[in-house]
Amino acid sequence: MILLALTLAVPAVAGTALILGDRAPVAARPLTAQLVALVASVVTLVLTVWDVVQQPVVDQPWVPTLGLRWHFAVDGISAPLVLLTAGLGVAVVAHARRHLPTGGTPGTFYGCLLLVELGALGTFLTRDAVLFFIAFETVLIPMWILINRFGDPRDAAARSDAAGRFLLYTVLGSTLMLIGILALVNAAGTADLDRLAASGGAGLSPTTQAIVAAILLVGLGIKVPLWPVHTWLPPAHTIAPTGGSVLLAAVLLKMGTYGIVRLVAAPLPHGLGVLAPYLGGAAVIGIIWGGLACLVERDLKWLVAYSSVAHMGFVVLGIASGTDTGLQAALFANIAHGVVSALLFFVVGGLKERWGSADLGVARAALREVSPRMGLSLVIGFAAALGLPGLVTFWGEWLAMYAAWSPAADRPVGLFHAYAVVAVIGTALAAGYALRVLRVVWAGDRLEPAVPDVSGVERWVVGVLTLTVAALGVWPRAVLDSTAPVVAEIVHRAGVSTPADLGSLPPISGLPAREVPRSAGDSRDPRGGAAS
């Protein structure tokens, strides 16, 4: 239990210390900062592995009058995400050794990376809706600093635009999410995510569910990002330093979809059912939109960012389908995109540092000829991006299309058939842009100007991610087995629960607003019975 608390304490303390340390009269040297950050991130990784194996629970009262608790635990859905976050935490810190971005002190840079990791871990570990919001917000400012201070050094205006856009957009999303969370907690009478999920929406009228779900979906959808609230993503990903792009794409976007599963799919299944046609529509438009934009995009980093919009569309489509297969698809595709986008941003970020820009229009040496190892990783990364079977992306995408073709009983089947068809077309667009990039960057006859191949720590980071992309593609059960029991439970609860005005349960949403959280806090039995 103490170790679970340490999982969050280590990055928090190390990150804060690094940032504050730079304000000391004698600033820490880059090597010291890196060493502290590396040790902290490795210790965090070890602790998360321990958390996943042992599954401890931290549950302490926090604001008893409001029924809020320090409540952290790992379950099947969060376990892969926690491991992904902690693993990438080590990767970004280690990778920065190769090329430390300018723009600020090393301590600030590493400190911000650790604080982003802290926020993401907190988001995935917490079992309290309000704490979820706080952890969700923790990542904002460090990430803003990473983009604004340490981003692309050539263009200050673009940095400030991208960082400001990221911050304001996500703050808007967070505000909506906070309203949604408060409404949900108010209506359901508890902030405990487990109890919210266990209720499966029982006792909430479909209208209430739909309204709360709509607010939450827009708020979280900005983070995912869903079409049409995605325009913050390409500039932020493009301008951010390599480590920042990796954390943005591989971890921060996952917080959005994870939030949708925890805060919408589990506690508000009927509300999600009402909104599913719109959600699925936004998802498939995103798939096509991202794919088409990638076909003509000239900036490689921008292209990879747009491809994220397309891939997250498959995740949301899976959730919208409302079946257990769809939810499994979404959770797997979530992890898959995390690994693939991390790989792609490490490689593409490395290329941008070497080339000086990421413009695809400039004639450059073919990677296959001059740096074959980086070329191989790029090929595997883009093969995964186009959903090649045998690599990790395939399972999530295929299952999402399957789920869209056979959605839950309350979804309009014809519409979802159309969504499945559109999603399939998206895979052809993905093939188009992936091979376009490989044809321009990887294949060719030019040998000048040569760029150095991956070496040292970069080689390890890229190599391990490449292997993960292939390994999870061949052995998808590593993730599916973990998420399956929880998904079955969520879908089962959603199936047996009935909305208030249809079923036998008293309508809780009708209770006076201010009383409910209090009664939740009071009526809660000592948590031992429910949580351990």
Next chain:
Amino acid sequence: MTSLTGVPALATLALPPLPLHWPHLHLSPAQLLVLTPAVACLLGLWWGRGHRRLAATVAVLGGFVTLGASAWQVVQVVTDHVEATSGTVGPLPVGALRLPLNLLSDHLSALVAVAVAVVGLAVQGFTTWYLAADPRYPQFAAGVSLFLAGMLLVVQTGDLVLLLIGWELMGWCSWLLIGHDSRRAEARRAAYKAFLVTRIGDLAFVIGLIILAVGAGTTSIPAVLRHWTSGAGATQGALATAAMICLLSGIAGKSAQFPFQDWLPDAMEGPTPASALIHAATMVAAGTYVIARLFPIFVQSGPARLVLAAVAALTMVGSAILAFGQSDLKRMLAWSTVSQVAIMLSALAVAPAAAGPDTGVLHLVSHAMFKALLFLGIGWLSVLAGGTTAAALTGGVQHFRELRSPLAVGFLALTGVPPFFGFVSKELVIGSAEHGIVGGGNTAGWLVLGALLVTVPLTAAYCMRAWMVLTHRTPEEWIEERQVERESHHPQDVGLVEMFDTRTFVPDPEEEAMEERHIDTPAWLSVSVLKWLTVVGGLVILTPFVTVDWHVNPWLVGCSLLLMAGAAFGVRAVSPQAVESDAMRRAGARVRSAFDRGWGADTAYLALVARPVLGLARWVVALDRDVIDAYVRGSAAATKVAGALGEQTHRRRPSTNLVWVLVGVLGVAAVGVRLW
């Protein structure tokens, strides 16, 4: 609230134990067949980079183990007489859908696996010689191994998802292999085109598989077949037809049938062994295998069969005509492949339900042998002659006599001359078209029979044209040959000095260079094995692996043989008057160019698909920037304007309002103090 008590929280659901157990320690032949080439690929990439001998050993050894495994499967199928299933990485826990991911061994997979393994081994053996000077040989060999893993996965699959995995894996490997020489822009373009065209075909294929799986609730092929033929799906004929027509789209893509035909001739930019593998034995023929696998569903759907018959008939004739006009003999083989694959597919379109899919599969196997032989033979010749165009290969067989017999056997089998394998399989296809007509008198049967009777003489014509080009002799060569012949009849005086001349023979440097490129034993063996299999392969119909009705109408056989002979003699008659004995040289330059460009299919692809999609993409980017993002920028601008306005109203000195505020504060404070 009370309703929630007593419900266990989700966090109490334990994570499953780590998946440390491996599915099966005892490998089945099906598992070994898929695993061996995959492992050979990994080892070849891992060890082989920079060590070509090691890479070659791994690749060829992998080929031998695969062949052994396919033989083992034959033994197993013959002795056990049952379908055997074996597991892979499944079953996957994905909710209500069952995803068992099993492999299947039966007569069908046993026969095709042997053919694939034979051609795969021959290609690996030939490649060691063909790419001897290529520094990227290890990557190529690994790519071939991975490709074989994909094809064998399709052959052995008992699961729709594994089928899709193998199917797409082949597509990807074909991209790698066609674009092997990535320094050449043509190779890059051909690889890109091949992958994109087949992928577009696959869109509907994926939907088709999903329809089949959704109906049955599982992806297991035996269960899917049961559901759609005798289970609840048997009554949903329209849905089954839709699924089958969707599948046909993907099959037309991979098999280069109309309207996806144009990627295949361009793919001849790849090294010849890749062509022998992809475009003879495996990927282009995989569609035939898929239909054969799902034949019980397919045969129920009249519309799907009619669609396939129409597409196959059109493609068969059109590509045979195109084959005749190619100025490049390798591209001629490519178009002939398109035509021959259409023949396989047409057999499936018309075969009566009772007869089963075996005639189509038999033509698949026979085509795999003779077309791989022809590709390797032309590849061999191109190394010696320095090109694959008809002009470069003129008289090739005259100069390099050892190529005479393999190429002759290949062309005879392709034409369908008895007793070669091609004759047996092609006549059986014609026979099954006739059975189809007799059985049901359907449109599909007539369509296919008519197309076949046109294609047979066309095939004979282009084979004869190629042979005339290959055996062409220039007038000088003709005269020289005659002279040598004549001189051999006259004994010559040999002086004593010449007889005891022991000076060593000084070889001509040019001849020495030729000697270096002389074929080595593994490559020669590869070609020879394919040659002999092409000669005797027809005997396979006597084995229990194919159940065909080999009582074909003798009139029909005689008719097709006559057509064949007539066309061949016609071409032979006009050839000597043409430049370099190339009958096509009698046509004008514009006609020949139209043939080489495949009658402008490429232009159509660009105009109908590529440009509209790119236009839409530019539109999307503009919309993204100018409409969606405009709101975002607009909100920023609006905030700035509001700020500026606020600043304007603010006069930067204490206003009267502030005085009132102060007064108010004081007043409130006074009231507060008073009340306290």
